[in-house]
Amino acid sequence: MAKFNKLDQSDYYKLILRCVHCGFCLQSCPTYRVLGIEADSPRGRLYLTRAMVDKRIDIAKDVANHLYKCTMCANCEIACPSAVKYTDIMFITREIMAEANAVPLGAEQLVNTINNAKNIFMMDNTLRKDWVIYTGVEAPIKDKADMVYFVGCVTSYSGRIQGVAQAIASILNYVGEDWTLLKDEWCCGHPLKLEGATKEFKKVAEHNVKMIEETGATKVVSGCPGCCLALKKEYPEVLGRKLNFEVLHFSQILDEYIKKGKLKIPKFESKVTYHDPCELGRILGIINEPRRVIKSISDKFVEPIERGKEGFCCGGGGLLKVTDSQLSESIANKRLEMLIKTGAEVIISACPTCYQSLADATSRKNKALQVIDIAELIAQRLGLM
Template structure:
């Protein structure tokens, strides 16, 4: 262990975060609501225990006593336990929303991942993602020229890549490359065509939004991705960027200004925000379904993104029988698809999604919708794995379907 590097990495924790660690360590008020702990029952995965592990490193190396009496070495396994704790987290932010002291744990856990990245302690499978991102601009290791293949596979007639447009549709890697999600892209494109919007795709110039970089603790990689995408969008004179991916949305709307050090020259909105306006104004009139349909709040869109009402406006227009799941909105229960957990412990991810699917199933939900390709992927995996009798769709897919598109 190179202690100089450890000390430098620990110094990246900011003032508020040190204060938060002191407040959080060994408290258990949020533990029961942590989706990872709820399934694993491993105290190491509890947020308060994670904080106490980080605090222990800080106190051993950087406290006043460490400065006066000399820093203490780390006992064997201490750093490995912190890695396990840090990556057994979906970064859903439930602990943050539950904490009576309002600790911004989501940002704290991201910073701990950066710290572990600096120490070269990122788990191997997540490091591999980084290599694929470097090479191909997406975390799936697929060639950039395959970014528009979804349009062919889904039979979309008009998928414009223009030099200039008012609106850009930022598809996102998980939507463009994962077969289960390609209908989401088709639906959003079809709805934009239906509304005669002057819109464009970025095509091969679209790059990963930067979210996986942040989740892997590589802030510099995320900044470079942000710069690249913003340049491509600026060059087209885009005024509004629409995305159907909750991860892309959160990173572009809330992280890009921080990464790039200033406001963006365009607004970033999620597709549910855009199309809910058109439903309210009467531009879109979907045929309501007679089925029990529920909406699962993606963490990055609801709790971490601030978009809670708009998907419900769409849901009410799509069904005569909307169902509200327990643990919704700001208190939404994570499906398990976040934080790159799949790369570290896929069994645990499937246990987490099973808990959510059980809630939906007990309410007799026939169609479970969401507004995030990672949620759709995870919910679909869960349905297939445990044979639930419900259909998983993105809200945009259902909207397009009920519009006859």
């Protein structure tokens, strides 16, 4: 049996046994809310996990199809009265599934892609900084700097999301930060961890940490909550040591700049709402910072239902986009409906994946609605792009 985070088999089983099958998690789960299928609920996935450990069913791809539909949004952990560590269990379970070669094809392919290309798109990794050329923004690559901007795969390579990188770079320039891109950034590896590929994840972590530490930076900033989660929480765990830099999401940096009076941003007149990315809000606990930033420029901010710690997933989490893209879209549609109900004209996001999911859902449904990243919105208000 695989080991993870010093948990032996009995500890793993104890974690699973905490679930008393009450079902309080059901309505918190985005896949269950859309499919209504018990095996695609947190309670069902835990039941299947226990059945595998008890050898009632085989560790097989058919089971993995349900376990890998989970977006790992962790909303069930908020609903669970018994404090079941659902995501911890799923990470260990996925590690076991990966060792047994029992993962869905899409997830398996993604691991191969990252191993070979060092990014999630099978692109040439030397083209990772091409967004700098496309957007025309000034983005330094220095030997030494105070701050590293860790861009992430989606922001680096996805056409319309490259505007987020442009925005972040231009704001960092505007306030005069001593910052740099990494000379050779690799995928943060969060998707590897989500797949259960711990060895490969460790390799990626070692590389990126080496790159960052070589710059002597004390701060790493990213606009991607997935990258932030990997750098801040998952790297120290997998490497077994404390890292010499602080990891911040760009919304925290913006909040800090505004507090210190470094940014004077003209007001935004449209009615806006904010979608909490799961990894940013619930998992990293960054809920108030983006709201303070938005409220500093908007008098027409409206909260959606299912927000903050209880935020509803955009459907883009976990590996769902590669394991079941149709389900991912259905969840995004559901979330969009909740955001539309606020009556807002603009949906603000703080995650490239949420941005993509919601923008795609918007184009499928209601073209008049604008989706924008918090960094882009601020850069636009400052006239930087």
